[in-house]
Amino acid sequence: MPSTSNSSATRLHQRPIHERIDALLALSRQHAEHFCSPDAWLARQRYLAQHPTSLLVMKCMDGRIHLPHATRTPLGIITPFRNLGGIFDLGWPYLGELLTDSVLAAAQQGRGTLMCITYHYSAGQPQRGCAGFGCDTAAARAHAYGIAEQAGSLFGKDHQQVYPLVCGFETDSDALVIHGKAGAVLDIRDWVGQPAEALAVRLAAVCPDMPDDIRRDLLPLLEGNLAHVTSLYGTARALDIEHREWVICIGRGFDFLHLPNTALIIGPYGPDLAEPIGTAADIIAANMRHGRIPDDGFMLLASTPYQHSGVDRARAELKSQFLSRFAAQVIGQRHPELASKMRPHTAVVHWPTRRLDLLQSNN
Incomplete structure (x- = not known):
């Protein structure tokens, strides 16, 4: 390969x-x-x-955001949906049909669905942020939360079958930032140098309503992202963050x-x-x-x-x-x-x- x-x-x-x-x-x-x-x-x-959970990712068209690469996940596991700024409306018929078909296919096989709704930003220079939102990170994050609300209306607000997860992607480091309940955050950058095993405890605290099977299948992505981010520390990335x-x-x-x-x-x-x-x-x-x-x-x-x-x-x-x-x-x-x-x-x-x-x- x-x-x-x-x-x-x-x-x-x-x-x-x-x-x-x-x-x-x-x-x-x-x-x-x-x-x-x-x-x-x-x-x-x-x-x-x-890890049978179906992984759907709503993301920006930005070429810097490549989740299989950044999480060290085998190709063909993550199903991406891409658009400018990660801007979606689940009421749009074609998109809604694709998502529903995917969720139903997983449910009929006894599998839950994790819907990662992403936004991206640059910690170093705001102008390297998302062009779709004029580099306004707060607006991009708010839109992601809006999609999560739509997903709850479509697939159930208890989030036991389909779990909508708002997730930031910091492009300077390729780090994931998980947003949970009551403003709780799991930022992979904070875990560099710490044991990956401790991520499970923190994820359970940040997302206490996440079903156990979905949490179990999210952990390999976080562990892979931690390994990826750690490998990039100290390397020159000027060409990669632009x-x-x-x-x-x-x-x-x-x-x-x-x-x-x-x-x-x-x-x-x-x-x-x-x-x-x-x-x-x-x-x-x-x-x-x-x-x-x-x-x-x-x-x-x-x-x-x-x-x-x-x-x-x-x-x-x-x-x-x-x-x-x-x-x-x-x-x-x-x-x-x-x-x-x-x-x-x-x-x-x-x-x-x-x-x-x-x-x-x-x-």
Whole structure:
């Protein structure tokens, strides 16, 4: 399996655009091969047998926020939902249907669901915070609490089947900040140098209403995050805490993109796709302007997953083609000069194997 280290992404982002795109597509092929391998399949089955809670994460499109990487969780375990600023409304029909289907599928298997509702911020420089909220951390956190309220209305306010957890992500350190009852907080940065075993006691105190099985399955993520944050202490992270994404992804099915700070990923989870696409283009343009990435081009990748051949795949192709055209139009209107550097690629993903098939591309 290719390296998922930050240094790998750092080296990649400095290369010419055609090499970056080739490397990313190669990564998708390697990911599919690994995902389908006997050892990876068995590892997922074993992990899910030991930690059966369904893990759903509502998060920003920001490429610096990569929870499998930051929690050292096997790929394919966490189901992400991404949008500008982590801004969601569970009343939006498509998003509500996806979430409900996921929760029902887990419940029918006897599994609970942990819904991590995230916001992100920078402790070092507020301007490195979330663009979707104008770097206003309080507003981002308040919105996360609003989503948690909606989740309670949708799935039950006792939180015994679906537990909505507001969770901060501090991008300077990659640390998780768990928000519990009555303002209680578990900040992973406070645990560096302390035994990971003590996290269980603190988590129970911070979230006393969390079901035992869900708490048990959250602990490996916190322990993995503690190990990750500890490993970063004392390292130079200037390139990792600043935006340096060079890919805009629109749609779903981007599991293979496990290099942090590489892509801005926008899911079709709200009525206004133009705003997050435009903001993503703003970030790419700023990255070029400030020399954080080469100005020779960026990749636009539209993707839709499908389960079966025939109509299911045909519908996925139409979705991806629409998303690609729509995104290109928005970028062209908002950043005409940037649009001339766009390298659009349209794809579908066979979800059972994670195989990405390109439909068309411009290099």
